Amino acid sequence: MTEAPRAVVEMRDISVVFPGVKALDGVDFTLRAGEVHTLMGENGAGKSTLIKALTGVYAISGGTIVVEGRERVFRSTADAQAAGISTVYQEVNLCTNLSVGENVMLGHEVRRLGRIDWRATHREAARHLAALRVDIDTHSALGSHSIALQQLVAISRAMVTDARVLVLDEPTSSLDRGEVEQLFAVVRDLRDRGVAILFVTHFLDQVYEISDRLTVLRNGRLIGEHLAADLPRGELISQMIGRELDELEAISRAAERTVDRTAAPVLRATGVGRKGVLEPVDVEVYDGEVVGIAGLLGSGRTELVRLLYGADRPDTGETEVRGAPARITNPRHAIDRRIAFSSEDRRAEGVIGDLTVAENMVLGVQAQRGALRKIGKAEQDAIVAEYMTALGIRPADPHALLRNLSGGNQQKVLLARWLATAPQLLILDEPTRGIDVGAKADIQRKVAELSAQGLAVVFISSELEEVVRISQRIAVMRDRRKISELDAIGIHVDDLVDVIAQESPLHTAETTPSHQKPETTPSHKKPENAA
Structure with missing residues (x-):
């Protein structure tokens, strides 16, 4: 029997508690060197919370995090980065008005006599990009390049610190098939160099194309860890949604x-x-x-x-x-x-994150009636209660700010808004x-x-x-x-x-x-x- 690769990160019995919500409940999670490990689960399952606990965004309420055999307490993202954990998010967190080289080396510029040596900095940027098989003019503006290339620049920036763990949170959501293949080629290279890669995506085909191992969460709990080759797609879906x-x-x-x-x-x-x-x-x-x-x-x-x-x-x-x-x-x-219309651009033309779930739900009815005919509290409560139950919105808190809900639950609130208009x-x-x-x-x-x-x-x-x-x-x-x-x-x-x-x-x-x-x-x- 082949021995499992060496564990780089071990998260044991991890719990994260917010007021009134237990987002993670005693979850175990292991990242191994030279593997792509995909975290699976429906929105609200705890994927984002687990990632944020690993990367220092959230403090854990219970459990331990061990990196390279040493127990760690992450109080900030800087603590996680110092431990060799880097993250590339779905929405590329770069400065598009700066050059490619400036973005790659941001915070790690080459300095001589207290000043930035830009020529040496761009040489270093080119070296890091070349390690990912990216040949690009480091002096060109980042914003002039495709989202796919910006993703690769973000990965290169993450690897400047010789990260041992790379977290890729929905990196393919805005890429076409050719761009996905380019990204996956880079991911495989990093894996073969021994980097432990935590991958998150909603595309099942991509899960089986790139993953060595899968961990499934549901409702903040661990459902199981599997080798990707051993878990049929239908069984994966059943584990994720808790129904056949x-x-x-x-x-x-x-x-x-x-x-x-x-x-x-x-x-x-x-x-x-x-x-x-x-x-x-x-x-x-x-x-x-x-x-x-x-x-x-x-x-x-x-x-x-x-x-x-x-x-x-x-x-x-x-x-x-x-x-x-x-x-x-x-x-x-x-x-x-x-006639009701739910736009594809949920953030810009749909939900209003700074309003509550209830306020978002009744917007459509209020628009029908006009500004002078305010919806009474009793009617608002009845509308909200009906659709929170009918659509299974979680958490079932009408006073929660919408921005704090998962994407799937935000979409359900948007659907409820229009259904309430009959x-x-x-x-x-x-x-x-x-x-x-x-x-x-x-x-x-x-x-x-x-x-x-x-x-x-x-x-x-x-x-x-x-x-x-x-x-x-x-x-x-x-x-x-x-x-x-x-x-x-x-x-x-x-x-x-x-x-x-x-x-x-x-x-x-x-x-x-x-x-x-x-x-x-x-x-x-x-x-x-x-x-």
Whole structure:
């Protein structure tokens, strides 16, 4: 039996307690030299808290941290860095107005006679970058480079101190496939040099591509540690969410139902477009129907729904709501017609972190009524209690500041805001981006329930499995135009990928009304086990 690699970090019986919340409860965690160890769990499971305990952001309430055989007490991030632990965060924490070399060597510049020797500093920066196989002009402005290269610069900066532990917190969230491969090549090089790497991501394919070992947390507790090769994907998902894949299969089965399209659609958009932004598009959404919008980044998905909602003003086309002409050129027009829109940019256009959970939830209802008709406390309490329970928002504290909730729970609060307005059409743009598989399942299940109850939904996700799982019809976008419309019942993700990649649609031309389209036999079944 092969002996396990040497432990660099041992966290034993770690507890972290905040007022009224036990974020970590007796967790054990070990990082080994020359391994990529991925920390898994749904939002709120304790991943971020464990990382912050290791990197000195949070003081532990109980337990011990041992680094290279020596017990440590981290009172700050500087303490953790001094112990050889460096972190690269999801949002690159660099100075884009400075040069690449200045960023790499920030705080570690070469000095001679009390002054910075910039020539020597840039030589050192180039040497550290070369160690990661990065060939770049160190005098160039960091902001002129891609996010992927900025990530590599951040890693190079972290390794200037010869870190023995590298924490990568969601480093691939903004990268395309080629950039991910470039990053992973660097990660593997560091691993082969003996660095212990703690990796966090929500992308399951990447987990199995890069990980040597997995640790699963749930509700602040350790569920298990496994070699990645020994843990099947389905078992991993079950451990993370605490429930079997039957729930995801049930969501898929719930979507496989007939939608009544004999009455006027809730929304019919004909030739809606905007010059230079989106070619004219036709869209119909009926009561109880989920219409998925599928396509690659830049295909026009978001541009389409923003025009439907009036967040951007269309310059062509006509819109009807339940058969009556409707002028929707700004969000106020949409709200007046009970159309709700959840933006893909949750931080900038959705949640307000400095307000409480309750205040965020009732914003939509207040917007409907206007500033002069304030919502009474009893009504506000009833709205908040209903949706905190219905959506399983954690912690169940309406007075908590929203910024202190996990991403998945923030997304649930945003969904609650719009459901409280009793919409007849709900437009969701990337509602599960950047959240864990458990929260994704919760949101998918709620969308399926709402559509079964008669709500019309437009759903965008870059994860095609989600679009296929919960939709009855799918509009396929490419190059900022609609290229096809598919009956989603019974199709497989591979079918959808084929349509996106090729001109020929699977079913029929988009000009044929969806309820008159002939049936076809798909080559695959609808996926039942993707998260």
